[in-house]
Amino acid sequence: MKWQIPSVLLTVVFSFVLALTFSVRSPAFGPEDTNAKLSGEKGAASRQAVIVELFTSEGCSSCPPADNVLTWLNENQPLPGVEIIPLSEHVDYWNHLGWADPYSSASFTERQREYSQSLRAGVYTPQMVVDGKVQFLGSDRDEALEAISSASRMAKATIRIQPIAAVNSSAPRSVSFSVQVGNIPLIGAKEKGLVFLAITENNLQSNVAGGENSGRNLKYSAVVRELKMIGRLDARPDASFLARPTVRISGEWKRNDLRAVVFIELQGSHKILGAAESLFPAS
Numbered sequence: 206m207k208w209q210i211p212s213v214l215l216t217v218v219f220s221f222v223l224a225l226t227f228s229v230r231s232p233a234f235g236p237e238d239t240n241a242k243l244s245g246e247k248g249a250a251s252r253q254a255v256i257v258e259l260f261t262s263e264g265c266s267s268c269p270p271a272d273n274v275l276t277w278l279n280e281n282q283p284l285p286g287v288e289i290i291p292l293s294e295h296v297d298y299w300n301h302l303g304w305a306d307p308y309s310s311a312s313f314t315e316r317q318r319e320y321s322q323s324l325r326a327g328v329y330t331p332q333m334v335v336d337g338k339v340q341f342l343g344s345d346r347d348e349a350l351e352a353i354s355s356a357s358r359m360a361k362a363t364i365r366i367q368p369i370a371a372v373n374s375s376a377p378r379s380v381s382f383s384v385q386v387g388n389i390p391l392i393g394a395k396e397k398g399l400v401f402l403a404i405t406e407n408n409l410q411s412n413v414a415g416g417e418n419s420g421r422n423l424k425y426s427a428v429v430r431e432l433k434m435i436g437r438l439d440a441r442p443d444a445s446f447l448a449r450p451t452v453r454i455s456g457e458w459k460r461n462d463l464r465a466v467v468f469i470e471l472q473g474s475h476k477i478l479g480a481a482e483s484l485f486p487a488s
Contacts (some may be wrong), residue, residue, distance in 0.1 A: 231432030252288040264299030266417035271331030276426040291427035313458030336477040385473030386446035
């Protein structure tokens with residue numbers, strides 16, 4: 206007697222194979238991108254990246270608790286499925302009160318002022334901003350966790366960043382990165398995304414000799430050493446972006462503590478559309 210597979214079973218098997226095929230489809234990058242990786246030595250490929258910015262200053266006595274919160278978020282990565290990418294941006298408007306913050310920059314002060322307009326909030330320290338969408342007192346750990354969790358549920362662009370293997374013998378302290386962007390969340394037909402590259406450094410500290418924190422030894426994570434725009438793109442799903450920015454490593458920076466962070470923000474509103482980070486290659 207000839208045995209036949211029931212038609213119902215065939216249908217089930219076919220449906221399973223079809224579903225499996227679509228579930229393993231790759232993002233919309235070309236064949237040359239197959240060796241690119243999502244950022245993060247901490248398994249970031251399976252996690253949703255969220256940018257957490259802290260506007261802080263060594264001249265502000267209320268800031269050290271917020272600096273500690275940012276370090277805790279960075280080191281512990283407390284939310285499952287979320288890659289927290291911190292940016293510690295030291296403003297310069299405290300510098301005239303007895304202590305010049307060595308990590309401060311007028312560009313970070315200007316970025317915070319832009320946020321004050323888009324978020325309709327005041328300018329103060331310590332101020333934390335999550336994915337460019339919500340701001341609050343930087344020392345409030347519970348509010349930070351709630352905001353990060355909420356931001357992680359939003360659609361994000363796919364961003365890949367990795368160091369380029371080639372070594373330039375004429376510029377040994379320069380590192381180039383391959384940056385690829387795709388799958389932009391649909392925002393608006395005429396809106397633009399700005400692509401930024403930030404260089405951050407962990408394990409920094411200062412012995413403060415003046416101002417409100419005089420006599421204290423302050424420690425930091427993810428201090429922004431450099432922040433620059435590397436491109437623009439349309440904020441639409443079929444937009445793509447490819448760049449190879451080069452970073453010159455300052456003699457003051459510790460190479461092993463550096464991270465390269467790429468993020469896209471919506472022009473005008475400063476909302477973050479996606480982010481990724483990478484280690485620097487060993488020298």
